[in-house]
Amino acid sequence: MSEWTYHDALAQFGIGSAHPGGYGLTKELLAKEALTAKTRVLDCGCGTGRTAALLAKRYRCKVTALDRHPLMLEKAKRRMAKEKVRSVRLLQGDIENLPFADNSFDLLLAESVTVFTDLGTALREYARVLRPGGVLIDLDMTAERPLSARELEELSLVYGTRHVPTEEEWRGRLEQAGFDLIEVVKGGSVASALAALTEQQAADAQDIDPSEGIDTQLYEIFAAHERVTRQYRHRLGFRVFRAVVK
Template sequence: MRFLTIGGIKMKPSYQDALAYYGVNGAHPGGLSLTRYLLQQEKITSATSLLDAGCGTGQTSAFIKKHYPCSVTSIDLHPTMVKRAASRFHKENLPINLVQGSIEKLPFPDGSFDIILVESVLIFTDIRHSLKELKRVLKPNGVVLALEMTSERELTPLEQNNMRSVYGIEKVYSEGEWVHNLAAAGFRNVEIKLSHTVYSHMFANIEVEEEEMDVHVTRNLEMENKLTEHAHILYTYGNIIGYRVYRATL
């Protein structure tokens, strides 16, 4: 695993580095069970083109290709995630178009996809760019399904700083801010399909599959510490942060 080096100084690993190093599948709330539920609400046929934006290890993309007749394109920026996804698709003999690239500058023509699925990814980007890019590559009447971390109230500067230090994000947006930014990017219809805090999700009787991890990698304390920091955030702020599933159309 390579770390970013600036001026000869090795930078600490990011949360995404830790997920990639250990090959964590379904890191978003609800895991694959929630993804399955959301997809069941959509009309997906052999004519549907679907983009898994921020595909990670490729778990969701693989599930979709196995259970739906649509074409699937997967993109992720992290090189280790792309390698893991490529290995998964090869082993399972799945014809999925896998691309390494940024959601902030998608390497696809305008109007390429009918459905774009984004699972806990946008918050790690500059949403002023990434939301406009999703809109650009979406076909008329297309659908974006975005599952994103959301604050239940305005967070204090200290709380936002704590989030920023663990996740390397600009901020945790409220539901209203997410809806506003989606509208500002050009989406006409924005629905809230599901809403939970971290704590309410735990007690909502939602079927949750265990997060799978690669047990064959060498133990790395820096990576483990980053995952521990994430767990601490969930425990400390479980009543004031959560997630929403935003369904947006053109």
């Protein structure tokens, strides 16, 4: 393959929790929701299935996990078999054209995926498949201040992102898509997230399932990711948005 992407790198290395705050933050967010065996959950951009497995095992939710990358789904299936999770429905699909009927879910979880899509299209799809009163939890890359065209171009070369909104821009996009009661339940700059990283969070981040014979270009992609993370640590951050469908 000649043109590897950042998402190919995540899939090839099989990284279970690539977002700020990691698996610990995921568990913290889910613990605050009133999840039951009747809760219909969509895990958008499920990756290797770490969050989906947690939802099924700890909360007994009705979980559908979707990812566009076939290798991610292959590794998610392997996780489910290893952890003896049989109730998660795994599907390949596009966040911008979700293969579900209107009002299909009570909770939609998106961990560091929406920013890599056409934002308006993806957020409208989230609102469409959630029932009225359904909840979106979206953890996403956020600009601490508006980024210049040059900065956006540099980030796009690494991540393929079209735009990195500020917190206020995210709020506006969510409102336009049909969400209400929008709140930020967690967030900060990359620098603050790195400073707050605990030993447990670092240990949790070691959830990987690497493929054999990983191309050297993929290591270069991660080197570029680390360089950009350092360079933009005060200009980039993350926010966890909790929003309700009107």
